[in-house]
Structure formats: structure tokens, C-alpha cells
Amino acid sequence: MTDTPNRSRSIAGRVAIVTGAASGMGRATAKLFASEGAKVAVTDLDLAACQEVARECGTNARPYALDVSDKGAIAATVAQIAADMGRIDILVNNAGISRHASLDGGEEYENVWHSALAVMLTAHQRMVRAALPHLRKSDAARIVNIASTEGLGATPGLTPYVASKTGVTGLTRGLAVDLGPEGITVNCICPGPIKTNMTAAIPDEHKIIYAKRRTALKRYGEPEEVAHMTLSLVLPAASFITGAVIPVDGGLMVRNA
Template sequence: MSGTPDRSRSIAGRVAIVTGAASGMGRATALLLASEGARVAITDLDLAACEAVAAEAGPNAKAFALDVSDGEAIKAVVADIAAQFGGIDILINNAGISAFCPLDADDYDDIWHRAVAILLTGHQRMVRAALPWLRQSDAPRIVNIASTEGLGATPGDTPYVAAKTGVTGLTRGLAVDLGKEGITVNCICPGPIHTGMTDKVAEADKLVFAKRRTALRRYGEPEEVAHITLSLVLPAASYITGAVIPVDGGLTARNA
């Protein structure tokens, strides 16, 4: 690319796709982008849940059912979104599942393959499907949501750890491949966040973990992750790519 990059801090009118947007960090991100004036495609497995988020986001949001483990569905839905919105500027790969599984579990292989399909393969498929429209944008942005499990490991969590570590590597590889086209690709690694995945953890246990492991001594909120995502998709964020950013309350900084 040549010329002076756009220094705007506005995403008004930009078209954004958010996967896994029916709840948690995806929902918070979709609502924040919509509040900033973006036109948002809210995607998830549950169309009714997506429609509820779209109604909350306002008239510039639309709901789309999407299973990111289905490659053909990705191609069809992304093309439909681009047709309805007139292009794509921003892609947020947020869809995820929990994949905790001990090595000797009978269903380990099944969980491994599902984790990789949704948490890693789905990301690259979404990117490749959206590329024709991202290449037409004057401020194309991709943000992949990984995890601090991609920077370290919790016992018994190898399928999730492997997939999320793959997301950090995929991010760097995509940043290098797409940098010459001005497409930025960055990765956020959330730490302990209040989401549907962590709802099953008792509040007392969350408190103990947060005080023991994080510098801020608390779990984070989905909106705190969403605001970092917003910062990365601004037109002005034109010289940051290939970054892997922990949003973890200081979990990865703290030794004891």
C-alpha cells in the first residue's frame, strides 16, 4: 500500500462480521461495534439468539445462523453477508467451545477434532471466505480471539490449548501473508472472563483463582475484551499486525 493511512478513529458505516456473537465476548463485541456505528453481521449456531442480539444492537445489525465447523456453510453465509451489506471491512473470529479433556478419556479424539475444527480451522476458513471483500476495503481488519491457554497451559486441557496456540500462530502467519495488501491481523488472548463457559465455575472458586493468579485480583467482563477488539479494528490502527495481546488482568505477568 502507498499513501497516508486513514487516521480515523471511527468505524461508522464499516461492515463487521462477528462469529459466536449470541453470547459472552462475541455479543459484547457486536453490541459495541454497532454502538460505534458499524453495520454488524451477528453469527452463531442459534439463529433466535442471534436475532435477539441484533434487536438489541439496532437497525444496522442482522442475524445469521452459522456453524463455523462447516466449511460450505461458511462460504455461503459470508457471501450472503457481503451481498446484503455491500462488502466486508472487519472480521472478528470469536466462535468457540470449551474442550477440557484428560488424555486418557475415551472420547479424547472426538473432542480434539471438534476443538480444532471450531477453534482453529474455522478461523482460517472465515478469513479465506471473507478475503475477496476485505481486499476491497480501505481499512481491512481481522481479529482472532484465542486465549491465555494459547500462551500457557492448564492440566487436562490439551485439545483447547493446542487449538488456541494454533490461533496465535495462524495470526502471525496471516499477518505476514496479508501485510503487503494492508490487511491487519491481530490476536487477543482473554484470561479469566465472566462468560457462559465460566458460568459453571462456582463464584467462590473464581474468587480464589483470581486472587491467586491475576494482578487485578478479579475476573474480567466481556466488555473489557470487546473494547480492545474495537481498538484493533479502527482505521487508525494501521500499523499493528501480527500482535498477540493478553487481556487477562495481569495473569501472564504474575509469577506468584
């Protein structure tokens, strides 16, 4: 049986935007998509870092500097990507920041709060709305929002991060309902403990202790393991999965003790 376009398990020739693609899970996702034949717009704050990732991806990638907290920059960059690459089929909202914030921190807490929501929640809906006219032209439009297990539980000192990531899970469900009639799927991945720049400052011995105590697999995950779940959700064949919130956490959320 020959696959119809919306049942294909290939993203070859599809155009994907990945935010926060200069490192970590975003970098792994961009490289994986490119290796699968997709054309990838590698976006992040640092153009030089984007250029390096694009080189790693090969001829299927282009770098774009993008501050996702800047509404105007989102509109301009998405329009430029569509003009350069001819279409947009896939959007992966991956850009993120993480800073501890004490409730007694005064103005510093306010700053962290506003930054967290701007980068990890408001930016998601702006990216979706900017890309939507192009996604509507695709026969298999896919949106994946990267949240966190902090959107399913909470760690002390991270209330701005927790609030933004919890908002992403709700935004995903809302978008899935709004866009479902058009065949556009919207799903959310909640990574657990992953080896990225955000966790680089944690000593390795502390990572080992935490993973053995909290996860079923007793280890930290690799960015590529999150990227593979993202790939699964953006396949044309993943046409009946939408509004899903999927932990990729080594069994963190299922372990009671």
C-alpha cells in the same frame, strides 16, 4: 487536521462479521461495534439467539445462523453477508468451545480434539479466506482472532483447547505476514479469566479465590473489556499494528506469585 480515511478513529459505516456473537465476548463485541456505528453481522449456531442480539444492537445489525465447523456454511454465509450488507471491512473470529478431555479418554478424547480444532482453528482460516475477496476492497481491512491465555500457557485437562488456541496465535502471525503487503492487519487477543458462559459453571467463590491468587487486578474480567480491545484493533487508525498477540487477562501472564 482532518483525519484521512486510514487514520480515522471511527468504524461508523464499516461492515463487521462477528462469529460466536450470541453470547459472551462475541455479544459484547457486536453490541459495542453497533453502538459505534458499524453494521454488524451477528453470527452463531442459534439463529434465535442471534436475532435477540441483533435486536439489542438496533438497526445496525443482522442475524445469521452459522456453524463455523461447516466449510460450506462458511462460504455461503459470508457471501450472503457481503450481498446483504454491500461490503466487509472487519472480521472477528470469536466462536469457541471448551471441554475437558482426559488423555485416557479413548474415542471421546479424539472427538473433543477434532471439534476443538474444527471450531477454533480450521474455522478461523476458512472465515478469513471466504471474506478475503471482500476485505481486499476495503481501505482499512481488519481481522481479529480471539485466542486465549491457554494459547500462552496451559491448564491440565484442556490439551485440545490449548492446542487450538496456540494454533490461533501462530495462524495470526502467518496471516499477518501474508496479508501485510495488502495493508490488511491481523491481530490476536488472548482473554484470560472472563465472565462468560464458558466460566459460568465455576462457583463465584472459586472465581474470587482464583482471581486473587493469579491475576494482578485480582478479579475476573467482563466481556465488554475484551470487546474494547477488539474495537481498538479494528479502527482504521490502527494501521501499523499487525501480528500482535495481546493478553487481556488482568495481569494473569505477568504475575509470578
